[in-house]
Amino acid sequence: MLERKKGYDIVTEIGGVRTVDAAYDLFGKRLDAEHVRRIRKIENPEVLIKIANAIALCDPKTVFVFTGSEKDRAFVRQLALDQGEEKKLPMKNHTIHYDLKDEQGRIIDRTYYIINEGDKVSSLGQKMLRDQAMKEVKEKMGGIMKGRTMLIGFYIRGPAGAPVSNPALEITSSAYVLHSANILYRSAYDVFDKEVEHCGHFFANIHSEGTNRLEDLPNARVFMDRSWWTTYAMFCTYAGNTLLMKKGNHRFAVDKAVYLSNNQNLSEHMFITGINGPGGRTTWCCGAAPSGCGKTTTAMAGDKFVGDDLAQMWIAEDGAIHAINPECGIFGIVEDVNREGDPHLMDLLRKEKCEVIWSNVLIDEKGVPHWTGNGETPPAKGRNFQGEWHQGMVDAKGKPVPMSHPNSRCTVSASALANYSKENENPKGVVARIFTYSGRDSDTMPPVWVARNSDEGVVIGACIVSAATATEVGASGVKRAPWANAPFTPGPLGDYMDAQFKFYSHPKIAKKHQPILAGLNYFLTHEARGGTGKKLLGEKKDVKAWLAWLERRVHGEVGAIETPIGFLPKYEDLKQLFGDLVKKDYPKDLYDKQFSLYVDNIVARIDLQLDAYGKEQSVPPKFFDIMKKQRADLLKLKEKFGAIVAPDKLAR
């Protein structure tokens, strides 16, 4: 259940502006004539009232209404430099931004859903009652922009006119945040009213970095009001905490899909990419992976890039699943981005091609950015996320300080990529036929396997496990990462799972558009398969072969080996695809290592999931039935063939 507009809207309650007249009155007092003129082009009363209240709450010195014009874009870029949030680098249109050394990821311990009494939220999220949240917003954000400029941007998350696009406001005192928004989202000042009318709502985001000192970080908060689709962020700068049009609004889009779409929408933490197949066809694939697990790389391995982070899907009248990317840029992790695995992205980073905002990487004495895993010679010294850096540097505890933070990023426009597809601008989206789920799993699942039906596919997504990554401050160990979307799923996971079961088995999906759902895992190590060392069994570029096999599979052009966990590829098909597409040999013993079922590991993984979901509310019984059946069938296999079952044993 999700009740919209329940309780009071916190910013309105604090700001006290409740009518359009009162909003105009405030604009007249707080904005100069030019910006009054700009704001008057917006007519939607709710939008005007929200903006007026944000001004009343934050009390900025000046207000800048961003129209999306080239002149305004230049103003924002210059302001980011003038405010010291970014610095120019020698390469044209490249800048560097640093977040505080202790705010290099999402501050999950200071992130809350604002709820009403009795509302249920995901067991993986934190909640705060409305009254308490109002107190904190008032205390921490009251007058936070004194002496500063408030920037107000109007955007649309997705191509204008798409049935699942959402208009969103970004209100911030950080020019870096608005500069990032201008690269990552479509500016929509001219069509904002129309889009709000068409959707019947808008998302709003209010942020200020405040004084932005290390000592303020304990006061940092990220609040998301599920009822009023408004976010508040304060005393932080990292885009994952501040540019809440991204993951803050993604959470609202998840709520909208799960509770308000009649099981006909999903909002996923997925890339969208097109894979070219025989005869000139393109098959579209959406894939989920937890932050920092190779999602951007997989997206880039496709031939036609639409997006690397978010996908919003709907079942259209033609009986197909259509998908759009709410974004038009990449806020990508740069660690391990290199020529071999990511040539297109490397072109943008190393050539004068487009605007790039670097964050938290090392800048050498010549102003050149460097990052771990780029495949280049590292410099002896430079400046990075924690200050001066030199080779061999250790922190106070004697731990090596890496050259760049593992969550260092680049912000670039997707349209600059050589494999960019203009389909990203199509309000009809792309027809998605392949859905993948992956995590950082060093010892259990094979590189690729396909669910036998959509219900088993939903279970693959539910069971992602992954080593923690640097995207969350303080996270460590191996974690469950359901659908790679759990950090962004506001409601109980059982509700989300139910929505997934109903979506993928929806009677509206036509037979000819049936998708396949699959697992992917690039992280199997030698030591997990009888060898030694943590080195990976595969290479980054192998992704092309796994994706191509899925592409052939959805068109019924390759056979498969049926196992209790789903279908596995046949050796001959992979060998062919490796030769044709990856241009390398694919030895049979590597195939055996990668695709043998390590029954005890898989059973342990199932037990972990049965145990964890057993503690969740409202998990559909179907989930437990599928898992228990897989478990029993795996144990039967073990009895017959032993604990390691080579795929050939199961081939018919």
Ligand code: OXD
């Ligand atoms: C991201 C994340 O930045 O998921 O995309 O953390």
Ligand code: MN
């Ligand atoms: Mn992400």
